[in-house]
Amino acid sequence: MDLGLKGKTALVTAASRGFGKAVALQLAAEGARVAICARGENDLEEAAEDIRVSGKKFYGGAAGEVLARALDVTDDAAMAGFVADIEGRWGGIDLLLVNAGGPPAGTFSELDLNQWEAAYRLTLESAVRMCRLVMPGMMTRGWGRIVQITSVSVLQPVENLLLSSVMRPAVHALTRNLALEGGPHGVTVNSVAPGYHTTSAVERLIAKKVEQTGCTRDDVLAEWSAEIPLGRLGKPEELAALVLFLMSAGSGYITGQCIVSDGGWVKGTF
Numbered sequence: 001m002d003l004g005l006k007g008k009t010a011l012v013t014a015a016s017r018g019f020g021k022a023v024a025l026q027l028a029a030e031g032a033r034v035a036i037c038a039r040g041e042n043d044l045e046e047a048a049e050d051i052r053v054s055g056k057k058f059y060g061g062a063a064g065e066v067l068a069r070a071l072d073v074t075d076d077a078a079m080a081g082f083v084a085d086i087e088g089r090w091g092g093i094d095l096l097l098v099n100a101g102g103p104p105a106g107t108f109s110e111l112d113l114n115q116w117e118a119a120y121r122l123t124l125e126s127a128v129r130m131c132r133l134v135m136p137g138m139m140t141r142g143w144g145r146i147v148q149i150t151s152v153s154v155l156q157p158v159e160n161l162l163l164s165s166v167m168r169p170a171v172h173a174l175t176r177n178l179a180l181e182g183g184p185h186g187v188t189v190n191s192v193a194p195g196y197h198t199t200s201a202v203e204r205l206i207a208k209k210v211e212q213t214g215c216t217r218d219d220v221l222a223e224w225s226a227e228i229p230l231g232r233l234g235k236p237e238e239l240a241a242l243v244l245f246l247m248s249a250g251s252g253y254i255t256g257q258c259i260v261s262d263g264g265w266v267k268g269t270f
């Protein structure tokens with residue numbers, strides 16, 4: 001299936017590992033130019049090279065176009081400078097994946113106000129910032145796709161993930177509202193809500209649970225898998241395939257939605 005992404009310009013934030021990298025690899029494989037960022041330079045450079053190779057396969061030898069910048073998505077000036085550089089080099093951004101690291105685990109009694117503020121800055125404020133920087137250009141040009149990575153915590157509180165369970169629904173509310181403003185200008189805005197997937201973020205959650213309970217990594221995986229009708233954790237490339245569909249030409253009538261990829265973990269009817 002041709003997703004219609006060849007020659008499009010994409011910004012994928014927090015993309016040196018996990019979901020962001022998986023999305024960037026698939027975008028390059030579809031012939032998009034891809035800009036990525038993350039804080040750590042080593043993983044970022046490695047990811048950029050992998051993405052170039054992914055694009056190279058598409059172009060039959062010519063390297064895929066990749067722009068990588070080490071920055072923190074909570075840094076206003078750095079994000080604005082990166083977007084300006086992408087636009088200066090490639091023109092406007094057509095595709096935006098709004099992604100960041102997740103807020104730390106913790107219960108209400110464990111979390112202090114500084115952690116609440118940091119979670120707001122990382123999860124909601126950074127999403128607002130990225131949309132502010134990119135969406136006006138999309139609206140002026142009359143076409144764009146924005147996808148925000150949230151979590152199943154949009155639909156159901158997740159044990160020990162209070163900050164995510166409070167901040168993510170607000171990110172989806174942003175999606176829902178921006179869809180109203182973007183629609184008349186050809187810009188769709190959607191959220192994807194992953195359940196447990198095999199990324200380094202989940203490995204950190206597993207390590208914390210092992211430390212707290214004294215059980216093994218296999219015990220944690222077995223406990224989580226038992227709650228998932230498909231009986232396993234998802235793969236980052238499975239979530240990426242969903243994101244690519246939402247960015248594709250064929251998804252043009254879907255906006256304001258939160259699409260869940262969780263192997264059936266959420267048990268609500270809607």
Ligand SMILES: NC(=O)c1ccc[n+]([C@@H]2O[C@H](COP(=O)([O-])OP(=O)(O)OC[C@H]3O[C@@H](n4cnc5c(N)ncnc54)[C@H](OP(=O)(O)O)[C@@H]3O)[C@@H](O)[C@H]2O)c1
Binds near residue numbers: 013037071101194202
């Ligand atoms: N994996 C899951 O099962 C799952 C489920 C639901 C929701 N999520 C959410 O999905 C998002 C992505 O998770 P993931 O599993 O892909 O995580 P991951 O494997 O840990 O990757 C996170 C990526 O984000 C970058 N990053 C983190 N903080 C950043 C910041 N402040 N500025 C710029 N880049 C930053 C990391 O690089 P640096 O550390 O070098 O910056 C890395 O490239 C998170 O918000 C996570 O909570 C994940």
